[in-house]
Amino acid sequence: MSFVEVAIKVPLQRTFDYRIPAQLNGLSTPPQVGARVMVPFGNQRKVAVVLALKTHSDVPADKLKDMFEVIDDEPILSPQHIELLRFTARYYCYPLGETIHIALPSALRQGLCPDKSSINMVALTDKGAKLPSLKAKSQLNLLKQLAESGKSSLTELKALGFSKKTIDSLLNKALISQTIEHDNQWQQQTPTVSTKPTLNKEQAVACSTINQAQGFNSFLLEGVTGSGKTEVYLQCLEDVLKRGEQALVLVPEIGLTPQTVNRFRRRFPDTPIMLWHSALTDNERLQTWRFCEKASCAIVIGTRSSIFLPFLKLGMIIVDEEHDSSFKQQDTLRYHARDLAAYRAFQHKIPLILGSATPALETLHKALNNKYQLLSLTQRAQTSTDNKFQLLDMKGQPDQAGIAHGSLATIRQHLKRGKQVMVFLNRRGFAPTLICHECGWLSECKRCSTSATFHKAIGQMICHHCGEQERVPHQCPDCGSTQIFPNGKGTEQIEEFLSSEFPDTPISRIDRDSTRRKGSLEKALDDINQGGARILVGTQMLAKGHHFADVSLVLILDVDGGLYSCDFRATEHLAQLVTQVAGRAGRSGEPGQVLLQTHFPEHPLLQDLVNNGYQDFARFALQERDDAQLPPITNMAIVRAEGHNIKQVVDFLTDLVPVQSLTGIQLLGPIPAPLERIAGKYRFQLHIQALDRPLLHQYLAQMVDYLSTSKLAQKVRWSLDVDPIDMI
Numbered sequence: 001m002s003f004v005e006v007a008i009k010v011p012l013q014r015t016f017d018y019r020i021p022a023q024l025n026g027l028s029t030p031p032q033v034g035a036r037v038m039v040p041f042g043n044q045r046k047v048a049v050v051l052a053l054k055t056h057s058d059v060p061a062d063k064l065k066d067m068f069e070v071i072d073d074e075p076i077l078s079p080q081h082i083e084l085l086r087f088t089a090r091y092y093c094y095p096l097g098e099t100i101h102i103a104l105p106s107a108l109r110q111g112l113c114p115d116k117s118s119i120n121m122v123a124l125t126d127k128g129a130k131l132p133s134l135k136a137k138s139q140l141n142l143l144k145q146l147a148e149s150g151k152s153s154l155t156e157l158k159a160l161g162f163s164k165k166t167i168d169s170l171l172n173k174a175l176i177s178q179t180i181e182h183d184n185q186w187q188q189q190t191p192t193v194s195t196k197p198t199l200n201k202e203q204a205v206a207c208s209t210i211n212q213a214q215g216f217n218s219f220l221l222e223g224v225t226g227s228g229k230t231e232v233y234l235q236c237l238e239d240v241l242k243r244g245e246q247a248l249v250l251v252p253e254i255g256l257t258p259q260t261v262n263r264f265r266r267r268f269p270d271t272p273i274m275l276w277h278s279a280l281t282d283n284e285r286l287q288t289w290r291f292c293e294k295a296s297c298a299i300v301i302g303t304r305s306s307i308f309l310p311f312l313k314l315g316m317i318i319v320d321e322e323h324d325s326s327f328k329q330q331d332t333l334r335y336h337a338r339d340l341a342a343y344r345a346f347q348h349k350i351p352l353i354l355g356s357a358t359p360a361l362e363t364l365h366k367a368l369n370n371k372y373q374l375l376s377l378t379q380r381a382q383t384s385t386d387n388k389f390q391l392l393d394m395k396g397q398p399d400q401a402g403i404a405h406g407s408l409a410t411i412r413q414h415l416k417r418g419k420q421v422m423v424f425l426n427r428r429g430f431a432p433t434l435i436c437h438e439c440g441w442l443s444e445c446k447r448c449s450t451s452a453t454f455h456k457a458i459g460q461m462i463c464h465h466c467g468e469q470e471r472v473p474h475q476c477p478d479c480g481s482t483q484i485f486p487n488g489k490g491t492e493q494i495e496e497f498l499s500s501e502f503p504d505t506p507i508s509r510i511d512r513d514s515t516r517r518k519g520s521l522e523k524a525l526d527d528i529n530q531g532g533a534r535i536l537v538g539t540q541m542l543a544k545g546h547h548f549a550d551v552s553l554v555l556i557l558d559v560d561g562g563l564y565s566c567d568f569r570a571t572e573h574l575a576q577l578v579t580q581v582a583g584r585a586g587r588s589g590e591p592g593q594v595l596l597q598t599h600f601p602e603h604p605l606l607q608d609l610v611n612n613g614y615q616d617f618a619r620f621a622l623q624e625r626d627d628a629q630l631p632p633i634t635n636m637a638i639v640r641a642e643g644h645n646i647k648q649v650v651d652f653l654t655d656l657v658p659v660q661s662l663t664g665i666q667l668l669g670p671i672p673a674p675l676e677r678i679a680g681k682y683r684f685q686l687h688i689q690a691l692d693r694p695l696l697h698q699y700l701a702q703m704v705d706y707l708s709t710s711k712l713a714q715k716v717r718w719s720l721d722v723d724p725i726d727m728i
Contacts, residue, residue: 225583
């Protein structure tokens, strides 16, 4: 082989050929497909991944450069993995070299070859298992965590917020022990399975159907909140582990990872389980990567980028809360982990389970058209009675801090019964804006076409779009008046009001501001589950998959925000959010109560959702999408462009419209983005739609080729989003 074809991290839609120098041909480790090599590129040395070994190149040999060196003795990417990355780059119209770069851990991108095939594990000693009383609360919490989860890695404990000092203190006291493991013997052993509950009829049918499936099959597990979807996952995984195969469990948020891994580890105490999420260090992520490729771990629980991990023997993929928007990457390579999971399951000829109480309309559409098999769980596992929904008409209703007097009375009733109450408002900060009562001035962000949010606790005005911060003004910048007041409500204001209204009741606020420190979310959730906080105030961080046994009332504020929006998906997202938040109530055996405060109780969406549930709403919404010819009935892509010069941005998108037209392609734009200006840059969009998926990609391929030679493309920042999930 005289040449190698390689992928390099450059923003070009092509690969590159290099000569294999003569001195490399005699080495014991010649370049292999899937291995990394070092190559010259311009005046730089770059890490490249070999895609093919060739005896001939279309480029004349005297025009090619010699590669420098072989980095890997054996491939780091299998042919199957390379094909996954090729498909990803092709589908999302992104350069292959940059796609591979994003998929690799940082150390491998840099050309390093560290050995991370062993892992530091921590476990309780016999002395520590007795849970002795300790003055240091952090040490006692660590002992309790290990008692619940069993043997855990240092990586996991650090992700949960336990410091090295805490771990070392317990090691010195001989309450915990540390070992270094590299173990793939689990494949030869029958996994230990702890006591498991008896499945109800619907759960048993779902497990049986999945376990009997041969080869590639996609299942949509549509189960109401609290119906026991996780138990179905666990019992299906049991068969996978018995075959010595690995499994990938995708979860939407870092916050769900610890509680998920604890539950999985309790069920499979001797099974090696690894984590993958953004809170891990580069070394910890590389460690998980190595364990996957060597089959030294049986289960990986991870967020969206774990879809690119190199499993040696993958036997099942599970996507929990598959509707969640965090599975979609919103910059650089704009992939959707759920969709790549479907392709990867097809590659490996294995089952894919997509679980949700509120399936995305894209997924439900495929299930109703028999592309996915629909499995329904309609019975709640803990109670036979559904939660009671109530629409509270806010018209003429007195309120304080956005909470109606009727809602306050209901909160008191539940607190008197010793229950927990959740107050949900998907808006952090104290107030969305400040207003001058003299002249009507509003606190707008200077760099964006939106308001700056008032954060009272830190005395700052913060734009939640560009991050711009400035001190709270004491006088109106327009008229000089000191009559400046908060306008609107945020979680910070709700917490302050409820603290004054219920001074003796512990309150916990969970949003991005209150959980910035590493491990703070886990500590707050643990406090809630231990019964510390009786009133929970939070954003959608509280809505996703958490199990709060004592919550009997959920109060949802400002429901109206999603009823009227320029985004056609707004009502779907609202319905999903309301259903998910409502599902936090009534998980202890008795039905919960859900209060929705609205000025439009007669709105058909709210009436359908409250009276008939999400399943009925979703099918009605699909009919609406069909009538309007919108996704998922049609296929969509958006070209977004932004720049400081509005004319250049508009000219760039206008220049794209004449790209060779194809029958069946519909274009809309250039149109301003819903937020026309962010961080000082003007933003416009071009919407592209087609009924036929191959036709859309044919058009996009032509467009990307045109953009590679367009001079206007160099003057603005642009991106192409295939299957966008929001219009912002």
